[in-house]
Amino acid sequence: MKEEWNDLVRERMRKADEARRRGVNPYPNDQRVGWTTAEAKQAAAGKGGEDLAREQIRVDIAGRIVAARHFGKALFLVVADRAGRLQAYLKQDQIGEEGYSRFQDTTDIGDIVWVEGPLFITRTGELTVQGERIRLLTKSLRPLPEKWHGLSDVETRYRQRYVDLIVSDEVREVFRRRSRIISFLRNFLTSRDFLEVETPMMQPVAGGAAARPFVTHHNTLDMDLFLRIAPELYLKRLLVGGIERVFEINRNFRNEGISTQHNPEFTMLEFYQAYSTYEDFMRLTEEMLSSLALSLFGKTSVSVQGETIDFAPPWERVTVAGAVARYANVPADRLSDPVFLRGLAREFRIPVKEDAAAGALLAVLFEEVAEPNIRGPAFVTEYPIEVSPLSRANDSRPHVVDRFELIVRGREIANAFSELTDPLEQRRRFEEQRRARERGDEEAHAMDEDFLRALEYGMPPAAGEGIGIDRLVMLFTDSPSIRDVILFPQLRKEG
Numbered sequence: 001m002k003e004e005w006n007d008l009v010r011e012r013m014r015k016a017d018e019a020r021r022r023g024v025n026p027y028p029n030d031q032r033v034g035w036t037t038a039e040a041k042q043a044a045a046g047k048g049g050e051d052l053a054r055e056q057i058r059v060d061i062a063g064r065i066v067a068a069r070h071f072g073k074a075l076f077l078v079v080a081d082r083a084g085r086l087q088a089y090l091k092q093d094q095i096g097e098e099g100y101s102r103f104q105d106t107t108d109i110g111d112i113v114w115v116e117g118p119l120f121i122t123r124t125g126e127l128t129v130q131g132e133r134i135r136l137l138t139k140s141l142r143p144l145p146e147k148w149h150g151l152s153d154v155e156t157r158y159r160q161r162y163v164d165l166i167v168s169d170e171v172r173e174v175f176r177r178r179s180r181i182i183s184f185l186r187n188f189l190t191s192r193d194f195l196e197v198e199t200p201m202m203q204p205v206a207g208g209a210a211a212r213p214f215v216t217h218h219n220t221l222d223m224d225l226f227l228r229i230a231p232e233l234y235l236k237r238l239l240v241g242g243i244e245r246v247f248e249i250n251r252n253f254r255n256e257g258i259s260t261q262h263n264p265e266f267t268m269l270e271f272y273q274a275y276s277t278y279e280d281f282m283r284l285t286e287e288m289l290s291s292l293a294l295s296l297f298g299k300t301s302v303s304v305q306g307e308t309i310d311f312a313p314p315w316e317r318v319t320v321a322g323a324v325a326r327y328a329n330v331p332a333d334r335l336s337d338p339v340f341l342r343g344l345a346r347e348f349r350i351p352v353k354e355d356a357a358a359g360a361l362l363a364v365l366f367e368e369v370a371e372p373n374i375r376g377p378a379f380v381t382e383y384p385i386e387v388s389p390l391s392r393a394n395d396s397r398p399h400v401v402d403r404f405e406l407i408v409r410g411r412e413i414a415n416a417f418s419e420l421t422d423p424l425e426q427r428r429r430f431e432e433q434r435r436a437r438e439r440g441d442e443e444a445h446a447m448d449e450d451f452l453r454a455l456e457y458g459m460p461p462a463a464g465e466g467i468g469i470d471r472l473v474m475l476f477t478d479s480p481s482i483r484d485v486i487l488f489p490q491l492r493k494e495g
Contacts, residue, residue, distance in 0.1 A: 035060055040127075059116070073100070075104075107136055116129075158489050173477075199234035199238075204226070207445060244462075247270060250268065304478055323371070328369050363386070363387040371411075376409065
């Protein structure tokens with residue numbers, strides 16, 4: 001099979017040489033294109049064959065040949081560009097015997113061509129360009145897969161995304177919709193006076209999340225740097241500086257596992273607003289995502305893997321302890337007892353550390369027992385303070401924080417909280433994290449003295465939120481894997 005494929009490549013290389021021999025550059029760069037396929041279709045909309053014959057609407061399009069049918073001295077091509085597909089018709093007696101022969105002898109499916117001529121409608125009712133002039137713009141040396149949708153090797157689709165995009169309209173639509181989603185979120189925030197910024201990708205301290213970072217080294221400065229795991233601490237510095245509404249859409253990097261829900265580099269939206277609380281952000285998030293659904297589909301309900309999710313507010317609200325009590329079928333008043341929690345973890349075969357605090361145990365039980373069962377959209381609140389080192393403690397119940405996670409179909413989509421602004425309390429929390437790191441917790445938060453210094457200048461009361469763009473796009477494109485919504489996901493080496 002490989003030798004047969006190599007024979008096809010050699011044949012295409014021979015055709016490229018034949019084009020050169022006949023005075024045709026197979027890779028020119030001087031052709032201007034006046035129309036897209038969609039514009040050509042729009043020009044012909046509502047017109048019959050007689051109308052087109054009378055009006056003689058001339059178009060010129062360029063794109064990849066994705067199909068061809070030969071009929072002796074005539075052939076039909078299907079040309080695909082960024083806007084869609086359009087048929088072209090070539091006749092030997094119209095473009096001349098030499099031109100027709102040259103085209104047949106030097107082109108294949110997969111080549112990129114330019115076609116010019118009037119629009120007409122075939123006997124089967126298909127809009128078509130009568131090709132009076134045609135030009136080869138790029139000779140493709142590798143054949144397209146004949147039955148791409150039948151491939152069982154999904155990894156090949158991810159690894160050769162360029163081919164996946166050529167042959168699959170559905171894949172291109174996923175990434176068009178991804179772009180629309182990001183544009184909507186950006187416009188939603190900027191219309192509310194949020195300022196978009198960019199913060200460092202390489203940071204001297206990996207902060208803003210509980211995650212293992214990638215480490216690199218800067219030779220000139222002779223110092224280790226970390227690819228950021230979150231932009232949070234830099235965005236909060238901007239709150240200190242007086243930028244009261246701020247957001248960033250950019251990449252984070254976490255040196256963790258790869259799955260249908262995780263990629264080592266991923267896109268996050270993080271936004272912060274002074275003089276607001278996590279409860280304000282619940283309402284803002286409901287408005288943002290329900291409006292996004294309306295913008296994309298004209299309704300708030302979305303079909304995701306055969307399940308209907310309705311983003312119409314208000315959304316369910318449940319506490320961490322309430323969710324564990326519900327799905328573990330245990331009394332909620334027992335969920336502050338570390339002995340009971342350790343026993344419950346053993347019952348569900350969840351490994352935990354014997355010296356773990358009650359809050360940390362409850363958080364693990366929530367992630368393993370409750371979260372996968374929440375269909376949502378639901379706001380989960382009252383996270384334990386032990387797992388929320390940057391969140392503001394609740395005034396009346398200081399063992400939990402003013403925080404929520406948005407859960408949809410058993411997955412975290414957003415995380416938000418009222419910000420901790422007390423620099424002394426933040427230092428104490430960092431010290432606790434440092435001790436946890438010394439005990440072997442590689443994801444514990446590092447001490448960040450510069451961030452503490454910024455807090456000492458005074459940060460206004462605020463709320464902040466992070467939304468995982470990739471997981472959000474999965475929901476709104478009905479995609480089962482995060483790799484389906486990332487153009488070039490991380491994969492193992494070929495071989």
